[in-house]
Amino acid sequence: MALRGPKEAGEERAAFGAVVTLAVMAGIWILLVGGTKPHEMIMGAASMALAAAFLYKTKQSDTLDLRFRAADVAAGWRPPGYLASDVWVLIKVLVLDLLRIKRAETHDRVWGFRTSKNEPVLAARRALATVYTSATPNSIVVGIDYEQNRILIHQMQPSRLTAMQRELGAAAFGQHGLGTHRAAARGKHGGER
Incomplete structure (x- = not known):
């Protein structure tokens, strides 16, 4: 019996994990399509192959070290x-738009944002800021640029930085709007308002 090193054990765990993942994906596919007809299985196999290729490429990419602080x-x-x-x-924006009092607009906002690609605490803050800010209906984080220390947020109604952000x-030191975009409702309301 040959002794296995940590590398071989890690490879075995990865292979086992891949087999389990594929089995779970196959089970979910069968549940979703509700049967095992040949054409459904062919599409399922193709979907699993694409998903497996994606998971493989993701595994090969650099990992991000995150350190979350309480x-x-x-x-x-x-x-x-x-x-x-x-x-x-948003209800107020909708009502004003429906009553044709004020047309709905969207706004792209840029603020300074202290972050780094390699600093684990700042990378974790970047992830939390994206999740927490995008959880609210008026704001969606489009991206955070760790090279220029900026955050881009898309909003229906412009607002100030929140205490959480x-x-x-x-930071408001770099606060400025990139622009305002009119809602694409021209055809619905019959021309310009």
């Missing part, structure tokens, strides 16, 4: 409050 994770208590106020903001590294 204070940063605890900032997650704020989004539920922002959710309630943002729903009200400031806690995670956003």
Whole structure:
């Protein structure tokens, strides 16, 4: 019996994980399509092959080292409050647009954002800022540029930086809007308003 080293054991675990993942994917496919007809299985096999190729390429890419701090994770208590106020903001935008009082617009906002590709705490803050900010209906994080220390947020109604965003590294020092885009409702309401 030959002794196995850590490399061989790691390869065996990876192979076992791949087999289990493929089996789970196959089971989910059968549940979703509700049968095992030949054409369904052919499509399932093709989908699994594409998914396996994607998972393989993802595994080969660089991993991101994240170090979450309790204070940063605890900032997650704020989004539920922002959710309630943002729903009200969007209802107001919708009503004003439907009544043709003020046409709905979208806004792209850029703020400074302290981040880094290689610093684990700042990378974790970047991930949390993306999840927490995008959880509210008025704001979607389009991207965070770690080279220029900027965050791009898409909003229906422009708003100021929230306390949560400031806690995670956003700063108003670079705050400016990239522009306003009219909602594409021209055809629905019959021409320009």
